Amino acid sequence: MELFELTKNNEDFIRKIKETDPDYFEKLKKGQTPEFFVIACSDSRVSPSVITQLPLGAMFIHRNIGNQVDANDESFTASLYYALVHLKVKKIVIKGHTDCGGVKAAWNGLEEIELVGWLEKIRVNLPVHDQNCPLTLDELAKENLLNQIINLKSHPVYKKYGQNIDILGALFHVESGELEWVTTPD
Ligand SMILES: [Zn+2]
Structure with missing residues (x-):
């Protein structure tokens, strides 16, 4: 794709909205008052705004490989704090997805030096390998997602500022486009 195509798309976007x-x-x-804080994978196929057709201003979004909630991640922790304390979001959505390359790489023990540290963070959210109980990649993605909900509930910033904010878990199905809710509020 050429740069001029991005410019043309942007001009179309502005024109359609102003119509x-x-x-x-x-x-x-004038500012943002998003209803949702969304944690999603960086995968180019799973953009939260695109798949939910929500407009600008509706979602404050943090993305990383494997949609990880990590209390030691300064970038994530700052996003969470800002979403809760300054934006006062109403709901938190953690969104995993099928066919997640990050989960796959962590599960398979990929050893590229630039990735290995982050993949280890993902791997500790996956079950231990069990030859008698093989799991599909999509089952692993769901397992990863459920563990991120647990991680968020124990995150110091969530515990201090987000206790009354619902956490919703959703799995986006790349193969069908469906957003499957895997948890509902407690
Ligand atoms: Zn992914």
Whole structure:
């Protein structure tokens, strides 16, 4: 894709929005009050805004490989704090997905030096290898997701500032486009 195509798409985007709401960007400039804080994988096929058709301003999003909730990750922790304390989001959605390359690499023990540290973080959220109980990649992705919910519930920032905020777990199915809710609020 050439740079001019991105520019053309951007111009189309502006024109279409202004056709229905000429003041759209004036209002957007006033600030954000997103309802959701979303934690998602960086995978290019799983963009939370695209798959839910939510507009700009609806979701504050943190993405990393394997949608990891890690109390030692400064970037994640800052996003979580900002979402809870400053934006006062109403719900947190942790979104995993099928065919996750991060989960697959962690499970298979990929050893590229630049990846190994992060993959180890993912791996500790997966079950131990058991030859008698083989798990599919998609079952592993769900397992990873469920463990991120547990990680979030024990995150110091969530415990201090997010106790009344619902955590929802969702698995995006790359093969069908479906968003499957795997947990509902307690
Ligand atoms: Zn992924």
